Each structure stands twice: as structure tokens, then as C-alpha cells.
Amino acid sequence: MTTERTAAERLLVERYGSPLYIYDLARVRAALEDLRAALPQPSRIYYSLKANPHPGLVAELRRGGARAEVTSRGELAAALEAGHPAAELMYSGPGKVRAELDEAVAAGMRTFSAESFGDLERIGAAAAAQGVTADCVLRINAAGAPGQAGLRMTGGPSQFGFDLDGLTEQRARLLVQGTRIVGMHFFPLTNARDEAGLLAELAQSVRTAAQLREELGIPLHLLDLGGGFSAPYATPGERPVYRGLRTALSTVLDEHLPGWRDGEPVVAFESGRYLVGDSGRLVVTVTDVKHSRGSDYAVLDSGINHLGGLSGLGRLLPLSAQPLVPPVLPDQGAGAAETDGKTDGETDGEPGTVTLAGPLCTPADILARAAELPGVAAGDLLVFPNVGAYGLSASLLGFLGHPAPAEVLVDGGETVSATRLALRRQHIQPAPVHRTEEFTAMTEITAEAGADTAATPPWDEEYEALLHEVLPRLRAKGPLTSQTSLKAAGLDSLAMVEVLVRVESAYGIAIPDSELVAATFATPASLWRVVSALREQAVGPA
Numbered sequence: 001m002t003t004e005r006t007a008a009e010r011l012l013v014e015r016y017g018s019p020l021y022i023y024d025l026a027r028v029r030a031a032l033e034d035l036r037a038a039l040p041q042p043s044r045i046y047y048s049l050k051a052n053p054h055p056g057l058v059a060e061l062r063r064g065g066a067r068a069e070v071t072s073r074g075e076l077a078a079a080l081e082a083g084h085p086a087a088e089l090m091y092s093g094p095g096k097v098r099a100e101l102d103e104a105v106a107a108g109m110r111t112f113s114a115e116s117f118g119d120l121e122r123i124g125a126a127a128a129a130q131g132v133t134a135d136c137v138l139r140i141n142a143a144g145a146p147g148q149a150g151l152r153m154t155g156g157p158s159q160f161g162f163d164l165d166g167l168t169e170q171r172a173r174l175l176v177q178g179t180r181i182v183g184m185h186f187f188p189l190t191n192a193r194d195e196a197g198l199l200a201e202l203a204q205s206v207r208t209a210a211q212l213r214e215e216l217g218i219p220l221h222l223l224d225l226g227g228g229f230s231a232p233y234a235t236p237g238e239r240p241v242y243r244g245l246r247t248a249l250s251t252v253l254d255e256h257l258p259g260w261r262d263g264e265p266v267v268a269f270e271s272g273r274y275l276v277g278d279s280g281r282l283v284v285t286v287t288d289v290k291h292s293r294g295s296d297y298a299v300l301d302s303g304i305n306h307l308g309g310l311s312g313l314g315r316l317l318p319l320s321a322q323p324l325v326p327p328v329l330p331d332q333g334a335g336a337a338e339t340d341g342k343t344d345g346e347t348d349g350e351p352g353t354v355t356l357a358g359p360l361c362t363p364a365d366i367l368a369r370a371a372e373l374p375g376v377a378a379g380d381l382l383v384f385p386n387v388g389a390y391g392l393s394a395s396l397l398g399f400l401g402h403p404a405p406a407e408v409l410v411d412g413g414e415t416v417s418a419t420r421l422a423l424r425r426q427h428i429q430p431a432p433v434h435r436t437e438e439f440t441a442m443t444e445i446t447a448e449a450g451a452d453t454a455a456t457p458p459w460d461e462e463y464e465a466l467l468h469e470v471l472p473r474l475r476a477k478g479p480l481t482s483q484t485s486l487k488a489a490g491l492d493s494l495a496m497v498e499v500l501v502r503v504e505s506a507y508g509i510a511i512p513d514s515e516l517v518a519a520t521f522a523t524p525a526s527l528w529r530v531v532s533a534l535r536e537q538a539v540g541p542a
């Protein structure tokens with residue numbers, strides 16, 4: 001902690017307020033360089049936006065040559081905003097829905113990680129609907145190398161990836177229209193602290209990929225080995241430097257996939273926390289200091305709504321059991337005030353340790369226990385280091401409605417940007433999306449509908465008025481007959497939705513999807529037959 005940095009951070013808090021996230025782009029560049037130096041070359045690095053989707057960070061990583069891995073419409077938008085070409089992005093994650101896949105394909109994305117047969121089919125359907133082919137890597141859920149520390153993502157039963165067992169027998173299901181299998185994706189664990197363990201895991205993935213290529217007879221143009229690169233989170237410390245990984249893993253690749261040096265396969269890695277974790281710091285203010293039944297509390301203006309939300313939910317780090325910090329007091333040592341109102345014999349913790357609580361009205365809002373902050377007083381600024389990854393966007397921003405902290409991007413000593421995320425409620429309109437799609441297809445056919453001669457019960461005035469309202473051009477066609485073409489009167493897909501909604505509400509009926517076919521909307525008569533039949537059903541037999 002240089003005093004220079006302390007002064008700069010104080011100044012930023014004066015300008016942008018507390019709490020305040022500060023991200024340093026110089027550190028992002030350094031992390032990307034370090035990671036590249038640790039990996040076999042040639043290889044590709046994907047930045048996982050889930051660690052921090054801030055467009056400034058994403059753009060910096062792109063300038064450094066990293067690609068982006070996205071898992072949602074929000075992350076896709078952030079990657080595009082940061083200047084990533086859509087064709088270079090990778091879309092991954094379980095439970096991808098058709099609407100987001102449609103959007104990704106329309107934006108120009110072509111590379112997807114498939115998590116299951118169903119996922120593969122939905123990717124294929126989205127691609128085929130737009131007349132393109134999606135390149136898919138199969139995410140594999142393989143038994144990992146034994147005994148690794150870190151948060152395991154696959155290896156047991158999991159929502160992630162295809163089980164290795166039984167995949168060969170089911171390989172016919174991998175032939176899906178609209179898709180082309182181009183390789184495999186592994187991401188067995190994250191935050192692997194020790195290098196030997198990480199190497200064992202990556203080497204295991206390489207062997208599995210080589211073996212699967214043989215057994216399944218599928219191509220292996222792209223091998224995404226995932227990552228698991230570690231970084232300290234909200235505690236002081238440095239990123240590990242993986243000194244032996246490059247050479248050792250290159251040897252494994254030479255042995256099992258000798259074409260990799262010429263890009264067959266292209267070897268890729270993914271990282272979130274390693275790339276941005278140490279770029280971020282959160283400065284907060286102590287708003288209250290109190291003593292309660294033997295313990296000292298410092299209440300902060302920031303809690304699990306801004307940091308450690310994941311941990312607060314008991315996921316990554318059990319914060320309530322494990323001290324997160326200690327954070328660093330920018331002016332620690334310089335005239336620390338005396339310990340707040342504590343009398344001898346009243347404390348059961350270490351003298352000078354405090355629990356750091358946030359401002360939320362829940363006992364879960366604890367950022368640290370037993371933080372060593374002797375003499376902490378209201379008004380003090382505290383810093384949580386290493387919170388560039390899984391900070392703000394991984395927190396409970398909407399809970400209790402406090403504003404988000406400002407996020408300031410600096411580059412060395414220069415301020416690059418200052419922004420504040422806002423959650424706001426928007427009014428939305430109901431959109432009968434799937435019906436609109438069907439109607440679009442139907443409009444085409446309606447044009448060819450022939451003369452309507454089927455017997456039709458007489459319609460009422462309300463029905464006629466309704467058609468005239470939605471289709472003003474009908475009037476020009478003279479009196480409404482059973483032969484009048486609704487299409488010729490301007491019935492496009494939007495007007496069809498309008499007619500449908502109005503008719504349903506006027507007659508208290510629901511037209512079933514099976515009737516939403518071109519023939520129903522061909523003429524006033526064809527639609528009225530459906531309406532009157534449904535009305536009779538609704539009333540019931542006399």
C-alpha cells in the first residue's frame with residue numbers, strides 16, 4: 001500500500017463518493033500478459049464476462065488480444081459494446097433459451113458450447129432458422145484428476161456438460177441439423193491454487209479429448225481446456241504465477257494432439273478471476289462503530305449488496321465462518337484513534353478485532369469477522385483489495401434499494417471513466433411472440449387462399465365493426481361478404497394478432513393454437529366459423 005495510492009484513492013472518494021469501486025486497467029494488462037506467458041503457445045484466451053462485465057475492462061482485454069466468453073444476452077451486449085466481433089465470441093452456459101440463441105445468431109455469433117443434447121438441438125434450431133451453421137464444442141463432464149482443491153464444476157452429477165459415460169453409445173444424437181461439432185470444452189474446476197494440481201487437471205482434459213476424438217469419430221478443431229486459474233478474493237495477496245505450466249502442458253499436448261502447434265486443434269483457455277481480480281478495489285466508509293455483548297462492530301456503507309453476494313449465499317467462500325479481509329486502512333498507523341467504548345473484560349474476541357457489517361437489515365450482511373482494525377472509528381475509509389472479479393455484478397444489488405457504488409476506471413494514475421449501474425423498473429407490453437411468428441408464415445399462404453363457399457352462420461354487427469376497425473381498407477371493398485379477402489384488405493401479421501386479441505375478448509373465447517392457421521384468417525367467414533363454434537362450446541349444449 002503506497003501512500004501515493006492511498007492519496008489518489010482518497011481523492012477519488014471525494015470526487016465520486018463512498019462506497020467506490022476502482023479498477024486499474026494497468027493491472028488488467030499485466031494479468032493478461034502473465035497468463036499468456038504461463039500458457040502453451042499458440043493458444044487462445046477467452047475472458048469470461050461473468051467475472052466482471054464492465055465494458056471498460058472487457059474492452060481493455062480485447063485490446064490485449066483476448067476473446068470473450070458470454071453466457072447471457074446482457075454479457076453478449078457488453079462484449080459487443082466493448083468492440084468484440086460477434087464471430088469471435090463463444091456462448092456457453094446451461095439452459096440457453098431459444099430467444100437468446102436467436103439473438104446471438106442474429107448478432108453474428110457462430111461458436112457455442114453445448115451442455116446437453118437438448119442444448120445442442122436448441123442451438124441447431126436457432127442456427128437453422130437463420131440459415132446458418134453453428135460451430136459447437138461439446139462440454140464434457142469427465143471425472144477430473146483426483147484430489148484437487150478448488151471449486152469443482154464437473155466430475156460428479158452436474159448440470160454442466162455431457163457425461164463421458166455412455167456418450168459413445170449416443171453419438172448418433174450429436175448429428176443435429178444447424179450444428180457442426182468442432183471440438184470439446186472442459187471446465188472441471190475453478191480457482192486451483194496449486195500448480196501441480198492445475199496441470200494434472202488440464203493434462204487429464206487433453207487425454208480425455210484425444211481419446212474421445214477417436215471413440216466418437218468427431219473432429220477436434222477447437223479444444224477449450226477451460227482454466228481454473230486462481231486469484232485472491234477480497235483478501236490481500238498476489239495472483240499465483242504458474243511457472244512450470246507452459247512447458248509441462250506443451251509436452252502433454254505434443255504427446256496426445258501433435259497438430260496443436262499448427263492450430264489443429266486450436267487450444268483455448270478461459271479465465272475470469274485471474275484476469276481482473278486484482279485490478280479492483282472497493283473503498284467503503286465506516287458509518288457506525290458499536291460494542292455488543294462482547295464484540296465490536298463496524299457498520300459500513302456497503303455490504304453484500306455490493307460485494308461478496310455469492311459468499312453471502314454460502315457459495316464461494318463461507319464468509320460468516322471465514323474472515324474475508326483484513327481490509328487495509330489507508331491511513332492505518334497514522335494516529336489510529338483509541339478503541340471505541342470497550343471496557344476491560346467485556347470482549348471475547350481478540351482485542352482490536354471487529355466484525356464488519358453492511359447496512360442491510362439482515363444478519364447475513366457480514367463482510368468479515370475478526371478483522372484486525374484497532375481503533376477503527378466512524379468516518380474511516382476501509383479498502384477491500386482484489387475485488388475486480390465477482391464483486392458488484394455478483395452481489396445482491398437489488399436488495400434493500402441502496403444505490404450502486406460508482407465504478408471508476410483508472411489507468412495507472414489517470415481516470416478513464418466513472419459510471420454507476422442503475423436498476424430501474426420499466427413498463428413492458430405483452431408480446432404474443434410465438435403467435436406473431438406463426439402469423440408471419442401464415443400471411444404468405446393466405447394470399448393463395450381460394451374462394452370460401454362453406455356454410456357459415458350469420459355474423460353480428462360487433463364482428464363487422466371490429467374487422468373494419470382493425471382493417472380500415474375493408475370499407476373500400478364494399479359490403480363485407482364471405483368471399484372478401486382479409487389479406488387484400490391489409491391483414492398482415494400484426495393485424496392478425498390484433499384481430500385475434502379483439503375477437504377473443506369480445507366473445508369470451510380462446511382460439512386454440514391448432515386453429516391459428518392460414519385458412520382461419522382467409523375471409524370474414526372462415527374466421528367467423530371458428531368463432532361461432534367456440535362460442536357454442538363455451539355456452540354448452542342446450
Ligand SMILES: *Cc1c(COP(=O)(O)O)cnc(C)c1O
Nearest residue numbers: 048051187190191270271272273
Ligand atoms: C465461471 C467460468 C469461468 C471463469 O472462471 P474463473 O474462475 O473466474 O476463471 C470460465 N469458464 C466457465 C465455463 C465458467 O463457468
